[in-house]
Amino acid sequence: MSAAPRSSSGAVPGFVPADVAVPADVPAVVHRPATHDVALGRERARQRRLLRLAAALAVAWVWLVVRAWQGRPQVPVFHVDPLLLTPVLFFVALIALLVGTQVGAGRSPHVLFRPEQVDVTLADVIGIDPIIEDVRRSIELFWTYRQFADLMGGSPRRGLLFEGLPGTGKTMTAKAMAAEAGVPFLYVSATSFQSMYYGATARKIRAYFRALRAAARREGGAIGFIEEIDAIAMRRGGLMSSASSPADLARGATPGPVRHAIISEGTGGVVNELLVQMQSFDTPVGAERFAAQWRELVNLFLPAHRRLRAHPGRRAPILLIAATNRADSLDPALLRPGRFDRRLTFPTPDARGRRALVDHFLARRAHEADLDAPAARDRVAAATNGWTPVMVEHLLDEALVNALRRGAAAMSFADVEHARITELVGIGHPVTYTEGEQRLIATHEAGHAVTAWLVAPRRTLEVLTIVKRGSALGMLAHDDGEEVYTHSSHDLRALVQIAMGGWAAEELFFGDTTTGPASDLAAATRTAAQMVGAAGMAGSLVSFEATGRDVVEAVLADTRARDRLEEVLDEARAVVRRLLAANRDLVEALRDALLERHELVGDEITDALDAALAARLAPAPSPGLRIA
Ligand SMILES: Nc1ncnc2c1ncn2[C@@H]1O[C@H](COP(=O)(O)OP(=O)(O)O)[C@@H](O)[C@H]1O
Ligand SMILES: [Mg+2]
Helix, strand or coil, X not given: CCCCCCCCCCCCCCCCCCCCCCCCCCCCCCCCHHHCHXXXXXXXXXXXHHHHHHHHHHXXXXXXXXXXXXXXXXXXXXXXXXXXXXXXXHHHHHHHHHHHHHHHXXXXXXXXXXXXXXXXXXXXXXXXXHHHHHHHHHHHHHHCHHHHHHHXXXXXXXXXXEEECCCCCHHHHHHHHHHHHCCCEEEEEHHHHCCCCCCHHHHHHHHHHHHXXXXXXXXXXXXXXXXXXXXXXXXXXXXXXXXXXXXHHHCCCCCCCCCCCCXXXXXXXXXXXXXXXXXXXXXXXXXXXXHXXXXXXXXXXXXXHHCCCCCCCXXXXXXXXXXXXXXXXXXXXXHCCCCCCEEEEECCCCHHHHHHHHHHHHHHCCECHHHHCHHHHHHHHHCCCCCCHHHHHHHHHHHHHHHHHHCCCCECHHHHHHHHHHHHHCCEECCCCCHXXXXXHHHHHHHHHHHHHHHCCCCEEEEEECCEECCECCEEEEECCCCCXXXXXXXXXXXXXXXXXXXXXXXXXXXXXXXXXXXXXXXXXXXXXXXXXXXXXXXXXXXXXXXXCCHHHHHHHCHHHHHHHHHHHHHHHHHHXXXXXXCHHHHHHHHHHHHHHCEEECHHHHHHHHHHHHHHHCCCCCHHHHHC
16 A cells, blocks of 8 residues: 655645645544555654655765765774873763763663564463453554544544553553554553662653653654653652542542652652653654744744744544552552543453463463363463463463472373462462371361361362461361352352361361361451441441441451351351361361372362262171271
């Protein structure tokens, strides 16, 4: 598609007079990538560059021809006295050092990626389709900025805020956007704006925006990206600083100075600079500024009605994207319309998204045939509920490491499971317990598992272990069998009962309890407090969440709520005691399996329980046989 320069009538490059009728080459439809405004701008810039190169080559050629014609050497030779050269060099080095430090401290810290250098596309961003849809719309708006601004009178979108957990693909999406839009991508990490020189942070910000404007002019558009913007754009200090919206006040936030002001210049100045610069996308640069200065000068001599009018600068299509995982701590002024007014929240992918991610990541990684089965992939997706994409990717990398350790060249499903369990419960520390202690821990964990199996058949039992991991002597890892977003009161009661299982088993088998269940009881108390003080599941409908205080704290401080909490816990204890007393054999079976193997994973737990149940229903013909 040809894209002829729109105006070659000797106008200052970069100027499009406002009163000129809209040229014919503005695309009539919104989506025509080859002729969008950005491509046209880039083509014009390319032709200007070619002209300049041709001119420079012509000058060099003339020089060479003239020198040859005069019969003089092509490169002039100077003779310098070495005695003079040494001091001159010394002073030049000194001045360069002084100036260089100053200039270096105020240089823009960005990294520039050209669209063809970026190796990701929007198609590589998986599992967050609604976000990608929104992003595509932003790109179309970016492409047709001139149509939008000049024909339709809109003010183009300037800022996008990406928020979401680390590893949900914010950086990747921004990069892919630049590649998709075909414009340079100026990546900068907010922390690299900080400097030890006073005022240098603001200077760096100005330099960054200058680079952004220059790149946009040069290439027809540019996308800037500020990583972890919260490092420099926290709420400013001073009056009404930290509670400036009614929502904040309702949440009980009190006005006061910023507590996280770790930047020496005070975040105020930096945020101000950022705000000012975000308004500066249309200010003239380079030749335009030069022309504006001359116009001012000429106007001084002209009568008022004859003065040259300032042309509105050509709008540079610049999109600034900022990423953060703490959008609520950003300065509200940054989020107002015209700045980062569009907020995209990157969620963790749902089961379908994770399945697509597993497919995507496995496509590049060596795996055995068992991982090609859709059922196996579905299981990996189901078992990574709540994980971010980068965690899923890391899981498969860990599985590859496991395969390598085994001496295999490709990972199998078992490697993935192994890696997931390590991710879930940490790496085991080999410690040797005394025999009595080991028995106690095994009984305790078996108590949890049997309770879980009996009261919450829908929960998946993942790992049951008596290998020490972190500070836990043993543990039962279990989770919702499927993706759920709410829990019923029955589910929560079951969680409290599962937490009580260890305590009840110790009491039942040893007649005494230890410090082992302390953390279980804390977990049970927290769950019960949610039921009592937040979810209206234990009689009263009062919610302590409305106070803005910690629910557990509030429930424990209120005598009536505390009584209700005690009731929930007592009831759970009674249920679990009864349950375990009636199923002693199951606890014993699981305990023995644990003592023997130390760690049971997934089906191994349920298999042991099923076997014990079968043995109960059809007792062995004679115990003597087994001994023999
Ligand atoms: N939605 C996704 N689809 C595919 N890969 C992803 C996705 N999100 C994250 N990743 C992987 O995780 C890595 C880190 O993502 P990144 O964009 O840096 O996350 P963030 O900036 O949100 O912290 C990427 O390089 C990519 O390999
Ligand atoms: Mg990032």
